[in-house]
Amino acid sequence: MHIFVAQTEWACYSERVEVLLRLSSAIALERNFSLSTMPQILIGTHAFLGEVGALLFLWVLVELLNPSPERLRRARILAMCGTLFLALAWIVGGYYYVEFYGTIVKPVIKAGPMPWTHSIVIETKEHVFLFLPFLAFLASGLITTLRDELVTNDRLRIAIVLLSGLIVLIAFAMAGFGFMVTSGFRSALEAIAL
Amino acid sequence: MNFHIKALSIATTVVIWYIVAVTIIAENFAPLKNALAAATGHHWVSKGVFALILFAVVYGACVFLLTDSRENPKPVYVVIGSAIAGGLAIFLFYVWHFFA
Numbered sequence: 001m002h003i004f005v006a007q008t009e010w011a012c013y014s015e016r017v018e019v020l021l022r023l024s025s026a027i028a029l030e031r032n033f034s035l036s037t038m039p040q041i042l043i044g045t046h047a048f049l050g051e052v053g054a055l056l057f058l059w060v061l062v063e064l065l066n067p068s069p070e071r072l073r074r075a076r077i078l079a080m081c082g083t084l085f086l087a088l089a090w091i092v093g094g095y096y097y098v099e100f101y102g103t104i105v106k107p108v109i110k111a112g113p114m115p116w117t118h119s120i121v122i123e124t125k126e127h128v129f130l131f132l133p134f135l136a137f138l139a140s141g142l143i144t145t146l147r148d149e150l151v152t153n154d155r156l157r158i159a160i161v162l163l164s165g166l167i168v169l170i171a172f173a174m175a176g177f178g179f180m181v182t183s184g185f186r187s188a189l190e191a192i193a194l
Numbered sequence: 195m196n197f198h199i200k201a202l203s204i205a206t207t208v209v210i211w212y213i214v215a216v217t218i219i220a221e222n223f224a225p226l227k228n229a230l231a232a233a234t235g236h237h238w239v240s241k242g243v244f245a246l247i248l249f250a251v252v253y254g255a256c257v258f259l260l261t262d263s264r265e266n267p268k269p270v271y272v273v274i275g276s277a278i279a280g281g282l283a284i285f286l287f288y289v290w291h292f293f294a
Contacts, residue, residue, distance in 0.1 A: 090242070098236045119292040124285045126238055127217045130245060131210055131277050138206045138273060141197040146264065156199075159267035159274075166274055170281065 039104070042096035047178060049089035054171030056082035057136065060143070061164040064157055069148050076147070079140040079164075086136045086171070090129065097126060105185055112188025117181050125177040132170055139163050201256030203269030207276045208252045209245050214280040216241055218287050 056078050063075040101122075109118040142160050143150070150157045220227040220237060230237035233244075 094239065094242065098239060116292055120285070120288045123288045123291075124281075127213060127241075127284050128281045130213050130242055131281065134206045134209050134245070134249060135273070135277060138202050138270075141202045142199060142270070144195055145197045145199060149264065153264065155265065155267045156270070159270035162274055163270060166277060170277070 039096060039100040042092055042100070043178075046089050046093035046096060047175060049085045049092060050171055051175055053082045053085035053089060053132075053136070054168050054175075056085060057139070057164045057167045057171070060139065061161055061168065064143075064150070064161050064164065067151050067157060069151065072143070072148055072150055076140075076143050079136070079143045082167075083133065083136040083140045086167075087133045090133050093129070105181075108188045109181070109184045112184060112191055114184040114187050117184025121177050121180045121184070125174055125181070128170065129174055132167065132174070135163065135167050135170070139167060198253070198257045198260070198262045199264060200260055200262050200266075200269050201253050203273050204256050204260075205249045205253040206273045207269070209249045210273070210276045210280045212248055213241065213245055214283050216244075217284055221287070221291060 060075050060078045060082065063071045063078065067075075106118055106122075109115060109122075139160060142156070142163075146153060146156060150160070216226075216230075220230060220241075227237050230240040233240040
């Protein structure tokens, strides 16, 4: 019985590895794909822009904890830069997702040992990420509009602190999701190599 | 540059729930997903473009219709709550979709 189960599992595993091998060679031939070129640059740029955007909003949060006109001036500039970085991360990540992910990475992950990294993680990431530029624009708009009023308007200042914290959390969650997707792809490639 | 705070918050809330709704409905209703894909070439790009348009339209309408308030933080808290609830809704939907 145990031998039969093991043989069945091995057959399923071999079949999946075969699918992966066929997929990877077909993709490489069709797209002249190299793992060290364009997609890698786009992923790196997307992650860099997103993480710097998150750090800028963390800085905004700190500036708003104990505000003065000088700190609020810095917060305005940082929030605008953070919004720009997150918007650029959206564009660069979107270009990678549309041009490379769907045709090259997705089929490999789905045939690999961690298909949930596409079906759950990337599907959640691609849609929840869309919240970020709007949340960032809202935070930036509030800080720009209220200006020095935030020294005395504690109710709105605390709301903006929490909003900035949420932006940081979502942006770093996106980075974590990106790591999981990379792990899914790597595990699929390891299944081919081993 | 001055923004209408209430309009900005309402537009953001509407966009968040639009993203949640269009994501879940398009996954269960193929004609919508196909229509989104046909609009720009990719369903995800269409979702983003329509979100931008919706944001601008709702913001414009709210500026025209509503009186702003610089004292009330409630619309910002509604945005925060919507982003948390909407994000969880999308995540749980895809978990369910994967195991279903």
